[in-house]
Amino acid sequence: MSTTANDIHGRVPGAVRRRFRFAGLLALIGFAVAGTAQAENVLEDMSYTAQPGGRVEITLRFSEAVGVPQAFTTESPPRIALDLADTRNGLSQRRIDIGAGATSGVSAVEAAGRTRVVVDLFRPAAYETRVDGKQLIVSVASSISGSTPAATSAAAANPTKAVASAAVEVTNVDFRRGKAGEGRIVVSFSGPGAAADLKREGDRVVLDVLNVKLPPNLAQRLDVLDFATPVQYVDTRTRGGGVRLDIAAQPPFEQLAYQTGNEYVVEIAPKREEDKSKGRNAEPVFNGSRVTFNFQDIPTRSVLQLIADVSDLNIVVADSVQGNVTLRLINVPWDQALHIVLQAKGLDQRKQGNVIWVAPQKEIADREQALADARLQMEDKVELVSDYIPISYGNARDIAALLTQESKGNQQAGAQGGQNQQRGFLSQRGTVSYDDRTNTLLVSDTPQKVLEIRQLIAVLDRPVQQVLIESRIVIATDTFARELGVKFGISGGYEDNHGNVVSTSGSSTATDRMTNLALRNRFAGGSGLPVVNPSNTIGSGVLVPGALNDRLNVNLPAANPAGSFGLAILGADYLLDLELSAAQTEGRGEVVSSPRVVTANQKEAVIKQGQEVGYVTFQNSGGGAGNGTATVQFKEAVLELKVTPTITADDRVVLNLAVKKDAIAGFIDNPGGGQVPQLDKREINTSVLVDNGQTVVLGGVYEVEKRDDLTKVPFLGDVPILGNLFKKTGRTDTKAELLIFVTPRILSESLK
Numbered sequence: 001m002s003t004t005a006n007d008i009h010g011r012v013p014g015a016v017r018r019r020f021r022f023a024g025l026l027a028l029i030g031f032a033v034a035g036t037a038q039a040e041n042v043l044e045d046m047s048y049t050a051q052p053g054g055r056v057e058i059t060l061r062f063s064e065a066v067g068v069p070q071a072f073t074t075e076s077p078p079r080i081a082l083d084l085a086d087t088r089n090g091l092s093q094r095r096i097d098i099g100a101g102a103t104s105g106v107s108a109v110e111a112a113g114r115t116r117v118v119v120d121l122f123r124p125a126a127y128e129t130r131v132d133g134k135q136l137i138v139s140v141a142s143s144i145s146g147s148t149p150a151a152t153s154a155a156a157a158n159p160t161k162a163v164a165s166a167a168v169e170v171t172n173v174d175f176r177r178g179k180a181g182e183g184r185i186v187v188s189f190s191g192p193g194a195a196a197d198l199k200r201e202g203d204r205v206v207l208d209v210l211n212v213k214l215p216p217n218l219a220q221r222l223d224v225l226d227f228a229t230p231v232q233y234v235d236t237r238t239r240g241g242g243v244r245l246d247i248a249a250q251p252p253f254e255q256l257a258y259q260t261g262n263e264y265v266v267e268i269a270p271k272r273e274e275d276k277s278k279g280r281n282a283e284p285v286f287n288g289s290r291v292t293f294n295f296q297d298i299p300t301r302s303v304l305q306l307i308a309d310v311s312d313l314n315i316v317v318a319d320s321v322q323g324n325v326t327l328r329l330i331n332v333p334w335d336q337a338l339h340i341v342l343q344a345k346g347l348d349q350r351k352q353g354n355v356i357w358v359a360p361q362k363e364i365a366d367r368e369q370a371l372a373d374a375r376l377q378m379e380d381k382v383e384l385v386s387d388y389i390p391i392s393y394g395n396a397r398d399i400a401a402l403l404t405q406e407s408k409g410n411q412q413a414g415a416q417g418g419q420n421q422q423r424g425f426l427s428q429r430g431t432v433s434y435d436d437r438t439n440t441l442l443v444s445d446t447p448q449k450v451l452e453i454r455q456l457i458a459v460l461d462r463p464v465q466q467v468l469i470e471s472r473i474v475i476a477t478d479t480f481a482r483e484l485g486v487k488f489g490i491s492g493g494y495e496d497n498h499g500n501v502v503s504t505s506g507s508s509t510a511t512d513r514m515t516n517l518a519l520r521n522r523f524a525g526g527s528g529l530p531v532v533n534p535s536n537t538i539g540s541g542v543l544v545p546g547a548l549n550d551r552l553n554v555n556l557p558a559a560n561p562a563g564s565f566g567l568a569i570l571g572a573d574y575l576l577d578l579e580l581s582a583a584q585t586e587g588r589g590e591v592v593s594s595p596r597v598v599t600a601n602q603k604e605a606v607i608k609q610g611q612e613v614g615y616v617t618f619q620n621s622g623g624g625a626g627n628g629t630a631t632v633q634f635k636e637a638v639l640e641l642k643v644t645p646t647i648t649a650d651d652r653v654v655l656n657l658a659v660k661k662d663a664i665a666g667f668i669d670n671p672g673g674g675q676v677p678q679l680d681k682r683e684i685n686t687s688v689l690v691d692n693g694q695t696v697v698l699g700g701v702y703e704v705e706k707r708d709d710l711t712k713v714p715f716l717g718d719v720p721i722l723g724n725l726f727k728k729t730g731r732t733d734t735k736a737e738l739l740i741f742v743t744p745r746i747l748s749e750s751l752k
Contacts, residue, residue: 040087040088041066041084041088042063042088042090043060043062043087043088043090043117044063045091046061046108047061048100049455050098050454050457050459052390055101055141056139056458057137057139057140058137058138058140059136059137060137062087062136063134065133066087067131068129068131069083069117070082071129077197078102078121078122078123079118079258079259080119080121080127080140081260082118083114084114084115084117085113087110087114087115089108089110091108094269095107095108099458100459100462101125101142102141102142103120103121103140104120104121105119106118109256109258109267111178111184116258119138127140168190168212168213169190169214170188170190170218170236170243171188171190172186172188172218173187173218174188177227178267178269181229181270182270183249184265184267184268185231186263187209187245187265187266188262188263189212189263189264191262192262194209195209196209196257196264197209198255204246205247205255206244206246206247207244207257207266209242209264211242214236214237219236219237219238221234222234222236229268230250230270231248232248232249232250234248235248253269286332286333286336287333287335288335289310289311289334290331290334291310292330294327294328294330295325295326298324298326299324299325300341300345300347301317303341304317304321307338307341310334311334313355313356314356315356316358318359318360318363320360320363321345321347321359325341325345327340327341327344346360347359347361348364380428380429384445384446385444385445385450387443387454388441389454391440393461394460396436396440397434399460400432400433400434400441403426403453426445426453427445427446430444430445430449431444431445441453464600464601465601465746466746467598467599467600467601467645467647467653467744468596468744468747469596469605469641469743469744470743470744470745471659471743472592472594472742473591473592473593473594474591475590475661476591476737477587477589477590477736477737478588478589478733478734479586479587479588480732480734481583481584481586481730481733482582482730482731483559483561483583483729484729485557485559485561485580485582485728486556486578486579486581487555487577487579487581488554489551489553489554489576489577490504490575490577491505491506491577492504492505493514493515493573493574495518495522501515501518501519506551506553506555507550509550510550513550548577551575551577552577554725554726556727557579557581558582561582562584562585563582564581565580566579567579578725595609595641597643599644599645604642604643605643607640608638608640609638610636610639610640612636613634613636613664614634615632615670616670617631617633617676618630635677637662637663637677638662640658640661641657641659642657642659643655644656651746654688655742655744656687658685659683659742660683660684661683662680662683663679663680663682664677664678664680665678665679665680686699688742692744693743693744693745694743696742697740698740698741700738701737702735702737702738703734704734704735706734707730707731707733708729708731709729709730709732710727713727
């Protein structure tokens, strides 16, 4: 069905107006009735301002006047909770990260007709609340000192109230599903004061509750997959002296936790992913109520009036909007119809609240450019203010250089953008300097820029995390040595009936001596066989073989015998000498060196202990020892730990390590004179990623030396059994092991 332009001017606009006026009247009556039936407040905005001294002011803006909230604090983890009754959470962002002073962030959650605002703290701190019309202002100090509310004062006066006693038990672990599909795990205790610690590990959220008992009937796994929340299961078990809850969830998700009285609530909500359709090149998304238009050659201003009636929006049309348009739109959203008409006629829109201004694109662009130029001109004319910003943890010189360097870079990059181009963190007229003595920044700029610089410094000027690095160098040795030796000798003489003298001993000297003594015995009138006597005296019928070493046929004793066994047999014409010796040594040694050092994040630390060994060298001119120039030099034999830690975002530590353990092994002679020390080197250079508090073995060297020695008389030493009298055996086993351990620990705020 088609309608002419005259029909539109005569009938359609008036009918449409009357219909929508009646609908608007009904809607207004409905709103009035609804407002009378239920008057609730709405949290519309949440912001913060960082102030000097680490104080942070959090401003909560509501749709209506707000009363004094119910507030309470927790010590572990440190939090401030504000309960707002009959208040709805209208924020699109659930959490704001602050990171200034003692304040970590602030989050808001709605449940059971009330809204709870939770301020997460790095450490316990004092706070104050005040109401200013529709605003609730929470002022958080940087520490527990100062004026403190009643709840904080009670916790400070009696800190034992915040510590869980051994009698506290878990009475129930419940799971509930929220309206927005979030999963709530509610842990109930038998009394107040349970110290809970919540952390995220990958796809799991881990809740550790210290000093709390878990009844056996609650040590179970809750399978909550059918509730259609990100939570898949909740595993509750006893761990050490407390209770651990492992919460497995399907990513992406975000967690929020708060503690009230005898309950600890963990909320796992689906993470609102960024709408990819809102990109620069993405197609617009239309969700208005659907309309049908079929007009020919209708004035553009009339079409805009129809869309205004349908959308219940106020549309202001510029006088420069002219011309007619023909359109046929069947069942399309009204905002899409508006978009098409604006595109077809070269128009654009700007929206403020429920008012839309429609004008040609060039007219809107010229107006916005004029406003921007006027704002820049006002900045050039606004009065400059001076501010003094004390720096607590950083260096004022470095921060001033950062601001200046960034400003110069931006100024060069935007040199073609006009004289009013801002220079990074400073305006065109802004300056910054510093005072080394008081570590203070001196800023001169517009009030808005000074406020921005204060907020920037509140983010940058925080204490640097510190890391304790403990290293252990273990040198273990295990030695075993066994040695068996023997001394064996046969000495004797024999004279047959024909007067032949046969003698034997351990050496030719001993044999000659016995032969000569046998002849002298014969010349002295002796008869029969000669007698062997170990003494060196000469008498009638005596044959002397000599000293013991001359009598030995085999002389292979143990070098340092721990024990020996001797045997001698003296016969009528022979002497048998036998000595067995043995030694066995075992040794076990362990040297443990444990250097320990504390350093700031990304700062190198070095610790060493040991000695410098001096020695003399000569530079000879003539070649003789001691004829040149003597020079004293030194060598270090030290235990040294050199480390640079880097803390990652997930609380792990990257360590760049150099560990050295040298020892003096001995001295070698210098050809020019003196002795030069010889060192045993043990050193490792590495980079490793370690979890906080985890001990890791960086490396090790394991040496094993086995040695078997055999010294024997050829042929005779190979005779079974008897061959043992003609050989010496030795066995040596040596084991040496070097291990290097390292343990990094991130120091908490309370230990700094």
